[in-house]
Structures are given as structure tokens and as C-alpha cells.
Amino acid sequence: MTPTTILVTGGAGFVGSTLALHLKRHDVARRVIALDNLKRRGSELNVPRLRDGGVEFVHGDIRCPEDLDVAETDLLLECSAEPSVLAGYDSSPQYLVNTNLLGTLNLLEHCRRRGAAIVFLSTSRVYPMAALAAIRLDETPTRFEIAGAQTLAGISARGISEEFPLSGARSLYGATKLASELFIEEYAYAYGLRAVVDRCGVLAGPWQMGKVDQGFVALWVARHLFEGRLSYIGFGGSGKQVRDVLHVDDLCDLVTRQIARLDDVAGQVFNVGGGRRVSTSLCELTELCRRVTGKTIAIDAVAETRTADVPLYVTDTARIEATLGWSPTRDLERVVVDTHDWMHAHAASLRAILS
Template structure:
């Protein structure tokens, strides 16, 4: 992940038309750091389809993201401008933000495990890289909106949250939390180098809104999944489970599998980012929890059962020790986001898993006709 100077990639083909090519072209580009990644490419496609130009700022270090960039270039042609560069490259950041109409900041070191192995690199990318970006925006002298992709890990392991153990999941003993989830009033409690680096960045973005009047907001994301995700064992567990299942390979679960997350389809995540950006002057300086909420709260075991139904066979699953920093339960209370923007998730988790499975089969040469479950 060494820093490289900003360099435009060859631009993509214009031949494949989309509905966005018929829209009025918006010349001031939206800058998306990490724009070749899973969430970034989906957000980029949304803006491009509406006629915007997009600068994709990405060091292309994550396996598979080059495919997402080629997909964007193939669909939208020259309205995609790719800069292969790193957040630690301050000159490239200044160039990238120069004409930007808005910044969606997604680029990051994303794995807790990697942060534990190399905490310095994790800090330099997530914390220092975010400061570099904020300073590049501030140096323009323009009020460029910035949306930052934070994480539920800023709330720590939630050890003080009293839990009850059900057959296949952990649930809060407090019925009000069970009904609505964890709100933004939950005290911040950074755990692991990853949690610390993302938490520092989260707070700097909010403070730049206070100290410098930068129109900026933070979205603290739960587990996002969907098309264009190349999930691994360390990050992107929903896609990783599905990929392993479709390939007929064993799945490793760390802990007992009863840990609960509110998984959110990427189409709903894109809608949330766009809703906040649309009203950024009013929402600046605020943090919002972003997840599927109680209606999409599922344990790992429940997801595995649904994947078995989708692939029509039993899954070989092994269990390992709990991972450091893992939460037994996190479900986002998204009522603040609903109240401020009207946003709420539209896709249920079962439909979302089916959508991701269909995309993986169509795009990763995975089996289309699985064996039947044996009794």
C-alpha cells in the first residue's frame, strides 16, 4: 500500500449507454475516495447514472476492486476519472479535491485483524489520511461537503450492555434497546487499533465542521453487503459466507455464531449517503448510525441457515476463538437518520441475500445448480 503520486488511468468506453448518459452532465465532479471499493463503486454508479462526473480516488490495493473500476468505466465512459493514489499522498489529494463539488470519504484500512498486525499503517491510512483529506478540502477555500464512512466499532465492545442468550442469538436484556437498537447517544469507546483510527477520524470530521465551518457529516455503518462486494474472512463477512458456500468450501465462524448484526443492503446505504448529502447544510456536524435496524437484525447462525436454503445444501462450518474487539450485539438505531432525512431501509435481509447470491453467480463463475440438502 505504498503511496503513489496521482495519475489518471485511461478512461473507459462510451459505447455502453446507461440512463445517466441521457441526463444533464454535471461538470463539477463528486470525489469518492475508495471509489473502486464495494460501497464506493455503488455510490459512484448512482451519481454517474444521474449525470454527474466522478473522480475515483483509489490505490487499488484491495483484491478485486480493479474489476469494479473497469465496470464503472465501461458503463459511464469518460465521466469516470480514476486517480490511482493513496490517502498519504497529499499532493494527489489536493489535485483530486480542486474542482470537487462534494467528497464521499470511504478509503480506509478496513480490517480489525490487519490493524492488530500493523497498527502504524492502520493509523497512517485511517487517521492521518483523513486529516490529509480534510486539510486538502480546507485549502481550497470552498465549502465542499464531506461525508465520512465511520463504523459501529467506535462504540467499542459494548461490555456494559447486559445480554440474554437465546437459542441462536444474543439479545439485549433491555427491551427498549431490543426494540430500537443502539443510538448515537451511546458513549464512544474505541477498541483495537482499527476502532481507534476510525474513531479519531470520525471525531476530526465532526470537529472540522465545528472549528472551520466545513459542511461535513459522519455515517457510522453497521454491516453493509450486496453486489460488487469481494468479501474476505477479515472484512465483508456476509459476502464471504456466500462465496464460500457457492464454491462448496468450508466456512470458519469466530465465536459461537450467536453474535447479532443489522445487515444493510448496499442500495439502501447509497440512498442514505445521498439523502445526507442532499441536505448537508442542515445536517453538518452530525453523526448518524447507518444499518438495517431491528427489522434486519440477524445472527451469524441465522444468515448461515438462510444461505443453506439459497444454495440448497448443508454448509460445513467450523468454529474458532472469539476475535478481539468483536461485539456480541450491534443493531443500529436509525431513528435520527429517519427523522432528519426520511431515510429508512427498503430491502429485507432475506431478499438482499438472494440478490447478492444472484450477482455472485452471474459475476464470479460460481455454480448455478447446487446439490440438494441431504436429510
């Protein structure tokens, strides 16, 4: 598929802005439009970047259908969200649901009326917390590891595949994303919507405005660079919880391929992440940040585990690799070095946001 106009919702966010600029730079479409309500602190810094890169910026809100009438788009890339897994636990879930679920319905209507296709960024958080907590783990001096023998479907030494169970509570955030996926499936069936769903694990890299409840790699790098404080929260406070990490540039390569081969991937759901090779525990990440920044900061330990925290998530990328021949090419050191170099270069504007 060669789209003429791509609308990137959440286009001033970390992923949305990086993707929009990448697609424009690689001439994937004649027009690339980024729409964002600038709710996320720091997203405003991306507006001049987008314009300099030839991406049109529109201040708009996906909760308002009329805001989406910006152009005759033929592909929509959904990157807007309240992306925190903790959202709604100590406050109302209204913004979360209105954006992540009702906003998605507005986007689907936008696509239905125009015959546009959609690439939807979902999350590994669609997988339920109890099932993730039931994965048998081994404990090494620096991390949890997936143990050899497992009882659940969809888990192996490679990580968690699309066959992993889906029933059980998954966080309010995860529920809005899974509910959106269900509506995408219905729109595909009822109206022939062409849609691909990427269930992303942790994404990281330059322009991520990391904070305590979302974007831990950027948070870790920033707190080292700007000499703040950090805590290992939960699981005894040992910092052994593990995630795989995907460099945002690897995601850009993947989405570009998916757009080019939309007919091959439409109707499919993929687990997308860095995989076992690009995984880290918090305490391993601390070591890497110390090496890259040359700074050592105090790290507190909070033994108590927060709601919605899971000890391990590693993506099994076998399905997407077999379908498109894509696999991540950037390792964790590259993620941390690129993030550090970006923060260092923009320290004056980032210090207040990221400290």
C-alpha cells in the same frame, strides 16, 4: 446542494464503487471521480465497471496529498480505508493509521483549500468493546437478543443509538475512525467545513469482496456457493452473535438524500444500519444461505473469542429516520439473493478471490 464534481475516495472498493456509479446514474453531479490505490484484492474488477458507468477512475493514494489534486471537487465522499477490525493486532498498525487517520487529514486539507464538503463513512466500531459487551442479552435457540432491562445510556430494544458511551478501547480500526471524526469536528469549527458523519454498521450486497476479517455476509454466501469451509468463531462457537445488515443500495439512497439536503445534516453524526428488522445471527445466516444457494457446507466451531469481537451490534436508526425520513427498504433475503446472483454471474473471476 447540487455538486458539480464529486470525488469518491476508495472509489474502486465495494461501497465507493457502488456509490460512485449510483451518483453518476442519478445525475447527482456532472463529474464523478473515483480515486483508489487498489490495495483491496478484487477492487481492480471495479475499474472497468466504473469507466463503463461514466465514472472517471484515478489510481491514487490518500496518504499522498498530491494524488488528491485531480480536479476542483466540491464534494468529497470518503470510502477508502483499511476496513478490518482485526487490522494491526497481529502486525503493525502503520498502514491502518496512515490511511484511516493521516489519510483523512489529507482529505480534510483538500476540502479546506477548496471549500468542499465531505460525507465521511465512519463505523459502529467507534463504540467501545467493553460497553458493547456489557449490554444485557437474552439467548434464544438461534441468536442473542437485547434484553429488556439495560443500565447503559443509548441502548434499547431498537438497538444502539448515538447516545451510547464512547470511552474505552474500541479496536485500532475504530480508534482511527473516531480520531478522524474528532478532526472533522475541529475542521467544522475552525474552518466552517460542511461535513456529515455516518457511523455504519455492517454493509453488504453485490461487489463486496468478503473475507474472514471483513465482509461476513459476502463471505458466507461465497463459501456456500463455491463450497468452501466456514467457522463460528467465539462466544462458545454457537454462531449466535448478531449484527444488523444494511443493503448497499439503501446506503446509496441515504447518501443521495444527504447530499441533496447537506445544509440540514452538516455537523451531524448518524448511526446508520439495517436495524433490528434486518439483523441476523451467523447460524440464521447459514440457514438463509443454504436456502438461497441450495448447498450445505460444513461449519466448524471455535469456542475462543477473538480480540475485538462483540456478541451483538444492532443500529438504532431513529435519529437519521427523524432527520431525513430515510429508512432501509431491503430485507436480509434481498441482500443475500442479490449477493448470490452477482457471485453466480461473475463466478469465473470471483471464485479465486472469494473462495
